[in-house]
Amino acid sequence: MGGPRDQRRLHLCTSKNQYIPNVQEKQRPYEAMMAAKKISLEGHGRRQLRSLNATYNCVGMVFANRRTCIDADHVPMILKDDGYVEVLDLEKVVAGDVIVYEDPQTCEVLHVGRVVSNQKIFSERQIRILSQFGRDGEYFHDHTDIPQVYGKHFKFYSERRNEDEPWATLTS
Amino acid sequence: MGDTDILNDIEGLAFSAELNLAAGKRAFNRILEGNRLFNDLVASARTPTGPSKIVERIRELASQPIDERYEHPSDVAFSAYLKALAEACDPKTVAEAAKVVATVPGCGWAADIARELLSSALASGLAFPPTGIAGNSGVPHRLLSCNVSGDQLVTSLQEQKYPEVTWGVLAQLARSSSSGEIRNLDIKSQFEPVAVRKRSRIRGHRSPSMQKRPSSLRTGRKYASVS
Numbered sequence: 001m002g003g004p005r006d007q008r009r010l011h012l013c014t015s016k017n018q019y020i021p022n023v024q025e026k027q028r029p030y031e032a033m034m035a036a037k038k039i040s041l042e043g044h045g046r047r048q049l050r051s052l053n054a055t056y057n058c059v060g061m062v063f064a065n066r067r068t069c070i071d072a073d074h075v076p077m078i079l080k081d082d083g084y085v086e087v088l089d090l091e092k093v094v095a096g097d098v099i100v101y102e103d104p105q106t107c108e109v110l111h112v113g114r115v116v117s118n119q120k121i122f123s124e125r126q127i128r129i130l131s132q133f134g135r136d137g138e139y140f141h142d143h144t145d146i147p148q149v150y151g152k153h154f155k156f157y158s159e160r161r162n163e164d165e166p167w168a169t170l171t172s
Numbered sequence: 173m174g175d176t177d178i179l180n181d182i183e184g185l186a187f188s189a190e191l192n193l194a195a196g197k198r199a200f201n202r203i204l205e206g207n208r209l210f211n212d213l214v215a216s217a218r219t220p221t222g223p224s225k226i227v228e229r230i231r232e233l234a235s236q237p238i239d240e241r242y243e244h245p246s247d248v249a250f251s252a253y254l255k256a257l258a259e260a261c262d263p264k265t266v267a268e269a270a271k272v273v274a275t276v277p278g279c280g281w282a283a284d285i286a287r288e289l290l291s292s293a294l295a296s297g298l299a300f301p302p303t304g305i306a307g308n309s310g311v312p313h314r315l316l317s318c319n320v321s322g323d324q325l326v327t328s329l330q331e332q333k334y335p336e337v338t339w340g341v342l343a344q345l346a347r348s349s350s351s352g353e354i355r356n357l358d359i360k361s362q363f364e365p366v367a368v369r370k371r372s373r374i375r376g377h378r379s380p381s382m383q384k385r386p387s388s389l390r391t392g393r394k395y396a397s398v399s
């Protein structure tokens with residue numbers, strides 16, 4: 001599914017020209033999206049809906065500009081080929097970086113999102129994320145405020161190259 | 173919770189929303205297997221009348237009219253039903269249900285699961301074997317082996333001369349055919365082999381479908397030489 005011969009796929013490659021399997025799914029019915037919205041927002045006051053579109057998933061939102069669905073299993077390949085490095089210091093996380101939620105035991109990628117802001121409010125760091133909840137719609141949310149199935153374990157990645165530390169990894 | 177309640181909840185919007193949080197096939201299966209409702213469904217499928225109820229429900233949902241612009245509203249329900257049958261029932265029932273789901277348009281998760289189940293059913297000879305395609309001279313002879321799975325058949329067809337052939341396309345054709353079965357499809361009349369296209373381009377024709385095929389191709393002699 002989503003292989004090079006699937007008719008519903010886009011010609012999508014990493015920067016090292018490795019094909020990224022993907023599928024352009026159909027839109028889900030209106031009632032299904034409204035129900036998804038209700039479930040996602042209920043009891044989560046800080047979540048904000050951005051868009052209700054089911055043709056792409058979280059990985060497609062971050063790495064394919066909202067054009068297609070990409071299985072989360074391909075995220076490690078994309079991060080590696082596109083030169084992403086882990087940002088260990090939360091203070092160094094900036095808008096545009098990527099958050100990856102994963103299973104701490106299996107390292108299976110469960111969800112990805114894009115950082116939209118990083119602020120320190122009193123003693124607490126507040127990192128806002130924009131991510132597509134599967135195919136249930138796109139939401140702004142705090143980095144710790146996500147559906148339970150995505151777990152609580154996350155890492156930040158960036159492809160940035162800073163002027164003051166050219167080409168050095170951000171982990172140092 | 174009664175069987176009917178379980179089926180209603182499985183087909184509900186909340187269950188669909190929860191499962192559609194998955195960012196991939198592995199996550200989808202994990203969320204499904206960890207879901208209480210799904211476990212109730214599996215328990216129900218283990219009862220003597222459970223499997224027939226589920227298969228009957230699959231048939232009902234599959235026959236309902238849908239808006240083809242959108243994903244099938246029962247996509248997640250189909251997935252849950254197939255997975256539950258796969259866990260609790262004999263392979264023949266599973267193959268029967270998967271065969272129905274594989275022909276339903278607009279399915280995403282369910283189509284994937286149905287394809288997997290059908291492939292294993294085909295490999296074990298429980299579903300329609302690809303030998304049924306015998307008689308189509310356009311299909312390479314080596315594909316007519318009993319051991320080839322449905323996916324392998326499609327891949328082989330694509331790699332050889334029929335790039336448009338996918339499992340979904342075959343299923344769709346089967347659905348619209350009089351017999352409703354893949355085994356009776358005439359692959360050669362439905363798809364145009366790549367070899368013909370190349371030939372047409374060399375001759376400067378605009379589209380191979382706009383012209384009459386050379387008589388040598390119609391007899392099937394050229395197909396053998398291309399493969």
